[in-house]
Amino acid sequence: MSERVLWHNARLASLDGPAPWGWIENGALLTEGERIAWVGDASAAPAHDSVRDLGGAVVTPGLVDCHTHLVYGGQRAREFEMRLHGAGYEEIARAGGGIRSTVAATRAAGEGELLALAQRRLDALAGEGVTTVEIKSGYGLSLEAEARSLRVARRLQGADVVTTYLGAHALPPEYTGRQDDYVAAVCDWMAALQAEGLVDAVDAFCEGIGFTPAQTRRVFEAASALKLPVKLHAEQLSDQGGTQLACKFDALSCDHLEHLSPAGVQAMAKTGTVAVLLPGAYYFLRETKLPPVAALREAGVPMAVSTDHNPGTSPTLSPLLMLNMACTLFRLTPEEALRGMTVNAARALGLADRGRLAAGLRADFCAWDIEHPNELAYYFGRNPLRLRVRGGRTQP
Numbered sequence: 424m425s426e427r428v429l430w431h432n433a434r435l436a437s438l439d440g441p442a443p444w445g446w447i448e449n450g451a452l453l454t455e456g457e458r459i460a461w462v463g464d465a466s467a468a469p470a471h472d473s474v475r476d477l478g479g480a481v482v483t484p485g486l487v488d489c490h491t492h493l494v495y496g497g498q499r500a501r502e503f504e505m506r507l508h509g510a511g512y513e514e515i516a517r518a519g520g521g522i523r524s525t526v527a528a529t530r531a532a533g534e535g536e537l538l539a540l541a542q543r544r545l546d547a548l549a550g551e552g553v554t555t556v557e558i559k560s561g562y563g564l565s566l567e568a569e570a571r572s573l574r575v576a577r578r579l580q581g582a583d584v585v586t587t588y589l590g591a592h593a594l595p596p597e598y599t600g601r602q603d604d605y606v607a608a609v610c611d612w613m614a615a616l617q618a619e620g621l622v623d624a625v626d627a628f629c630e631g632i633g634f635t636p637a638q639t640r641r642v643f644e645a646a647s648a649l650k651l652p653v654k655l656h657a658e659q660l661s662d663q664g665g666t667q668l669a670c671k672f673d674a675l676s677c678d679h680l681e682h683l684s685p686a687g688v689q690a691m692a693k694t695g696t697v698a699v700l701l702p703g704a705y706y707f708l709r710e711t712k713l714p715p716v717a718a719l720r721e722a723g724v725p726m727a728v729s730t731d732h733n734p735g736t737s738p739t740l741s742p743l744l745m746l747n748m749a750c751t752l753f754r755l756t757p758e759e760a761l762r763g764m765t766v767n768a769a770r771a772l773g774l775a776d777r778g779r780l781a782a783g784l785r786a787d788f789c790a791w792d793i794e795h796p797n798e799l800a801y802y803f804g805r806n807p808l809r810l811r812v813r814g815g816r817t818q819p
């Protein structure tokens with residue numbers, strides 16, 4: 424039997440139960456191996472083998488970054504500069520830059536190099552409290568290069584990794600003028616990648632510069648045939664109705680959503696699909712159209728918040744900054760933002776075993792040097808993380 428450890432002297436934002444923040448002022452947690460065995464008021468703590476003093480810190484669930492593109496070669500600072508000289512994101516993409524330039528750099532990099540680059544990025548996320556991260560492929564765009572990226576994602580240390588196959592991210596140069604053939608290839612590769620244990624979910628970029636709803640449907644049909652859950656980069660630059668399509672396939676999440684229509688909101692509410700909001704991309708592309716947060720809230724659509732770390736539209740490695748931006752730019756409340764990077768982010772990954780502090784869930788939590796959890800969204804550029812525990816173990 425595993426050791427029963429009582430983590431006490433904690434002020435818990437459990438995000439569980441009806442109280443705001445799931446707050447427990449004089450809180451304690453009992454962990455047993457990788458799991459939480461009990462959460463509650465310290466005065467009622469059950470029997471235990473050892474204690475750890477959390478020093479009065481605010482304790483939250485470990486952060487879940489549910490949408491990233493962490494594995495890639497190169498960077499796109501030059502493209503950032505071009506945009507400041509007046510070029511548009513879509514214009515650069517259509518001219519063969521954008522995602523395609525990262526594809527070239529990713530294909531040219533060896534597996535060891537990709538691993539080292541991605542590990543450094545993951546370390547930065549973990550340094551701000553991330554214990555679970557989703558990582559998409561989509562910068563390889565061949566069977567071999569997509570497999571390599573997903574294998575790298577699986578090899579990363581320091582957080583639990585959920586992998587998403589995003590073959591339908593952009594058209595690789597060797598398929599120029601043959602978009603439907605490429606979509607067929609993306610569907611063909613899926614089974615091989617799944618057989619290698621590399622795919623937890625399937626994503627697509629449904630957009631004018633990405634793939635049409637009809638092509639996205641084919642990718643989703645292939646995923647459904649393999650019983651893989653789907654999610655979608657939807658309505659980022661225009662309203663394509665991708666969200667309604669994704670909901671027909673019971674999508675775990677639709678992500679970005681700046682141009683989401685009222686019909687899209689209703690579709691998400693019906694299927695319980697999570698709206699993943701990505702303030703970093705909104706900020707970095709200097710978008711002006713806001714995602715319909717009030718309508719999503721009104722309809723009861725769960726909202727998540729993520730870094731969308733990628734070299735083109737969101738080169739941030741700060742989940743805490745995203746909590747701040749979710750509030751300042753998108754007008755989420757600090758509690759909605761934190762729920763967005765814990766419980767709702769876990770839901771966007773189909774993970775019911777984390778995201779809250781409750782008995783039976785994974786012992787993933789963070790202790791912060793703050794007085795109140797609203798400070799996590801308040802500061803920007805300050806990291807108050809004191810301690811990160813993953814699967815019951817204190818992380819370096």
Ligand code: NIG
Pocket residue numbers: 521522525628656659704731733734735736737
């Ligand atoms: O989440 N929208 C598509 N994919 C990424 C951007 C990829 C890139 O520009 O490299 C995103 O914004």
Ligand code: FE
Pocket residue numbers: 490491492656731733
């Ligand atoms: Fe993305």
